[in-house]
Amino acid sequence: MIYLWKIKELKQDIKENKLTTKDYLIYRVFFISLYLFLFFSAISQIYNSWNSAMILIQVCVSGGGIYYAYSLNGGASGVNFYNKFFSLGWVFLLRSVFFMSIGMLNLYTMSYMFSIETLFSIKNSIIIGLLFEILLYWRIAKHMETLKSS
DSSP states (O other): OOOOHHHHHHHHHHTTTOHHHHHHHHHHHHHHHHHHHHHHHHHOOOHHHHHHHHHHHHHHHHHHHHHHHHHTTTTTSSSHHHHHHHHHHHHHHHHHHHHHHHHHHHEEEHHHHHOOOSSSSSHHHHHHHHHHHHHHHHHHHHHHHTTTTT
């Protein structure tokens, strides 16, 4: 069963080895597809060097976040890193997209209501996305730490 929101049930299935190789493959494909879609959507908004720098920072945050999750999984002695990362990552990526969309909708609505359209800029969108990405990797890593022995 592929989970979309319920992290506790997913973690229980991982602990009990209920997920099949096919399940893990589906999680991997879904995570990578959605992540690449979001990443290329961000890249398509590059209009100046500031945005390019933010994309570079985003790539560094991704690398650091993956390494952080790897280290909390036990590093080289960790078990099943990729399967746990992509399955937990899928759930948290969906949650992040949901909450980020609500945040961006709020930002847009407030900027329209108070006539401060400068709040809803690409720069602010990228910063908010970057903050959500940091939160995403932090939560994935913390949950992987609880599954370290699985």
